[in-house]
Amino acid sequence: MKDTPAPAVICTVDVVLLTLRGDALQVALVxxxxxxxxxxLALPGGYVHAQEDADAxxxxxxxxxxxxxLASPYLEQLATFSGAVRDPRGWSVAVAYCALVPPELLAPAEGRIELAPVDALPPLPFDHRQIVEVAVARVRSKSQYSSLPVHLxxxxxxxxxxxxxxxxxLGEAINKVSFRRKVEELAMLEPIPGALQMGAAHRPAQLYRLRPAYRRKLSLSERGL
Structure with a gap:
């Protein structure tokens, strides 16, 4: 008696694209x-193209x-979600990624995505709500001791x-002195020579940018904020 061939496993990627709008962290849905x-509405996702994609x-x-x-912004692997019931098409595995992008760079996505507050999500298919919740928890945790929010x-x-x-x-106020000290520890920024933001009510403020070394990786600190 011949063995019955095992059904194919569905292999996809899902991306939790986070940005800011107003005073809220938002996730992009399509x-x-x-x-x-x-x-x-769901997370941007799709099949892995084995003959085209070098990796997940x-x-x-x-x-x-x-x-x-969108060209790939800051992007890091989040977790793998798998099982027989998460997708009605069959046993599936999804490699989830978290991407962060400033709202000013979302112009190419206009008309393609809808933003939703991460704390007030609409109904989502598959296990996308769980994926968003895991991503938000990861971002909030890593923001305590890394340069991650700078990508927003x-x-x-x-x-x-x-x-x-x-x-x-983080959803909370931060002491100014503690924040400045943490930024110095992370050493992630460089001042732009001669670049100041002029304000009517305040002294000119120095403008900064992210050091090239930390555009694709994070600066980490041993202590949290």
Whole structure:
């Protein structure tokens, strides 16, 4: 008696694309154009193209280009989600990634994505709500001791602007002195020579940018904020 061939495993990538709008952390969602769950809002995702993608991260970058029109921003692997019941099409494994992008750079995605506050998500198909929750918890945890939130801040920026981004991500106020000390420890920024933000009510503020060494990796600190 011949063994019955095992059914194929569905292999996909899903991307939790986070940005800021107003005073809230937002996630980018797209309308599914095919079954299952056609017409539903979902995370940008798609099949791994084995003959095209060098690895799962290349798949995630391609998904962002195809679904949102975005060149890959800061992108890191989040976790793997798998099982027999997460997808009605069959046993599936999804490699999830987390991407961060400043709102000012979302113009190419206009009309392709819808933003939703991470703390007030609409109904999502598959296990996408769980994936978003895992991503948000990861980002908030890593923001305590790393340069991660800087990828939500469009360059150039002042230190008060960067602190405001950290506060939105963490959901709490940060002591100014503690924040400045943490930025110095992380050594992730470089001042832009001669670049100042002029304000009517305040002294000119120095403008900064992220050091090239930390555009694709994080600066880490042993202590949290």
């Amino acid at each position: 309308r599914r154009d095919r079954a299952p769950f056609a017409g539903a 991260q290349a798949s995630a970058a391609r998904v962002l280009r195809d679904k949102a029109g 801040c469009a360059e150039p920026f002042t230190l008060p602007q960067l602190q405001a981004v950290y506060e939105v991500v």
